[in-house]
Amino acid sequence: MAVSVIAVVALAATVLGATIVPSRNDPLEFSTCGRVWVTVHSPEIKQTRQPDLIDALEVNWDFSSCSSIPKNIAIFKSRPLAWKDAEWFHSINTPQGYILTDVTLGEGALPGGWLTGPGLKGPHCLWPWVAAGDDEIQAYNCLKIQPTWMEDHTDKIGHLRIGELAIAGTHNAGAWRFNTEISNLARDSFVLCQDRSVWAQLVHGIRYLDFRIAYYEFYQNVDDRYWLNHNLVRVRPLVPLLREIRIFLDTTKEIVFLDAHHFPMGFYDQTGAPLQHVHAGLLEIIQRELGPHLAFANDFATGVGTKGPTVQTLLDADKRLVFSYVDNSVVNQNNWLWPVLPHLWANTNNPTQLFEYLDQAIANSPQPNARSPLHSAMAQTTPTILDIVFLRGSLRQNADAVNRNVTARLATKWRQQANIVSTDFFLGDDVIDLSIAINVERGSRL
Numbered sequence: 001m002a003v004s005v006i007a008v009v010a011l012a013a014t015v016l017g018a019t020i021v022p023s024r025n026d027p028l029e030f031s032t033c034g035r036v037w038v039t040v041h042s043p044e045i046k047q048t049r050q051p052d053l054i055d056a057l058e059v060n061w062d063f064s065s066c067s068s069i070p071k072n073i074a075i076f077k078s079r080p081l082a083w084k085d086a087e088w089f090h091s092i093n094t095p096q097g098y099i100l101t102d103v104t105l106g107e108g109a110l111p112g113g114w115l116t117g118p119g120l121k122g123p124h125c126l127w128p129w130v131a132a133g134d135d136e137i138q139a140y141n142c143l144k145i146q147p148t149w150m151e152d153h154t155d156k157i158g159h160l161r162i163g164e165l166a167i168a169g170t171h172n173a174g175a176w177r178f179n180t181e182i183s184n185l186a187r188d189s190f191v192l193c194q195d196r197s198v199w200a201q202l203v204h205g206i207r208y209l210d211f212r213i214a215y216y217e218f219y220q221n222v223d224d225r226y227w228l229n230h231n232l233v234r235v236r237p238l239v240p241l242l243r244e245i246r247i248f249l250d251t252t253k254e255i256v257f258l259d260a261h262h263f264p265m266g267f268y269d270q271t272g273a274p275l276q277h278v279h280a281g282l283l284e285i286i287q288r289e290l291g292p293h294l295a296f297a298n299d300f301a302t303g304v305g306t307k308g309p310t311v312q313t314l315l316d317a318d319k320r321l322v323f324s325y326v327d328n329s330v331v332n333q334n335n336w337l338w339p340v341l342p343h344l345w346a347n348t349n350n351p352t353q354l355f356e357y358l359d360q361a362i363a364n365s366p367q368p369n370a371r372s373p374l375h376s377a378m379a380q381t382t383p384t385i386l387d388i389v390f391l392r393g394s395l396r397q398n399a400d401a402v403n404r405n406v407t408a409r410l411a412t413k414w415r416q417q418a419n420i421v422s423t424d425f426f427l428g429d430d431v432i433d434l435s436i437a438i439n440v441e442r443g444s445r446l
């Protein structure tokens with residue numbers, strides 16, 4: 001799809017001057033029909049004679065189920081009340097779509113007191129709001145954090161089993177910024193999958209973290225040997241990331257799903273046999289850092305082919321970390337570990353094939369004999385070796401090519417059956433807010 005950068009339009013709509021009266025219990029998202037939402041463009045935009053534009057805002061709309069399409073869409077700095085207050089304004093004439101703007105998110109600091117520690121409960125808006133309508137504003141929304149969404153909705157979703165939830169996840173959650181002796185690059189073409197810290201991911205509403213853990217024996221201190229990698233590239237040390245998760249679990253009532261999904265280095269000998277002391281060392285660190293929050297599988301799992309404990313069961317026990325482990329031989333020796341969490345992974349660099357695969361895979365999940373109550377749709381393309389060698393594209397461009405479609409699929413085809421949906425550069429999709437809405441829907445149906 002051709003993407004155009006639309007210049008800021010001088011605000012011709014001032015004359016419309018329409019206002020809406022906000023209700024007393026002001027929701028952050030409002031609509032009479034259809035939806036608007038804000039996303040963040042993952043690739044940087046090259047500009048002539050100006051620095052690259054980073055974190056450009058995208059405005060998205062879907063009024064395909066409505067009798068009429070609004071004519072205007074605009075970005076606001078605060079709750080949209082009148083068109084004349086807009087920062088950026090554009091007209092639209094299709095039932096659904098998006099516009100890439102040249103307005104940047106800027107720092108994107110976490111609001112509500114959540115910058116580095118716990119803040120106020122409930123959703124909070126970052127600055128960008130979007131509104132659509134004709135004379136009147138008909139729908140609005142904002143880019144938000146959802147730090148306590150499970151607690152906010154416990155009365156509606158508490159009786160859902162964890163395998164019945166829709167959960168926003170991050171693929172390769174640790175690959176968000178280098179922290180090594182050799183590199184502190186913030187933006188890399190083929191290694192970094194995220195650009196928000198693990199803390200920020202959790203505060204935004206991500207509840208599933210896919211970790212790729214590697215072991216480097218040459219460090220003196222055992223803690224220093226465990227790293228989060230992207231394949232063979234060392235990105236960040238593990239322990240500080242576990243501490244971010246710990247603070248989040250200590251200060252909220254949210255459930256977090258942590259998945260040790262791949263051990264690219266140092267966990268196996270040449271014959272492929274697990275190195276027991278390396279696995280044991282990792283499990284010790286997990287127990288030490290997250291122990292009080294661990295929901296042991298032997299206490300809570302509900303058996304093969306079932307959907308696991310309910311949200312309420314985990315909350316009542318105050319055991320809110322579900323830790324799954326990719327090696328079943330290790331799981332068999334440590335029955336507190338949750339078994340291999342199936343990844344629905346297309347292993348393709350082609351978006352069309354990715355969606356064909358995921359449509360099928362989600363419809364056929366969970367498998368009747370699945371050991372894990374959970375499954376994760378890996379909603380990102382995978383570059384080939386040749387893509388990387390010839391620097392064809394980047395993970396940011398790849399994410400941009402699929403993330404909007406992931407949002408659209410989750411709202412439609414995947415709505416009934418999706419469990420975890422993991423993406424790269426998650427601010428480019430709306431999986432968090434959509435999952436929350438889907439959970440409330442599923443909760444009211446059961």
Ligand SMILES: *[C@@H]1O[C@H](CO)[C@@H](O)[C@H](O)[C@H]1NC(C)=O
Nearest residue numbers: 001351352353355404405408
């Ligand atoms: C993504 O969505 C757009 C807009 O609906 C569509 O034109 C495009 O074909 C979709 N891409 C894939 C790979 O499904």
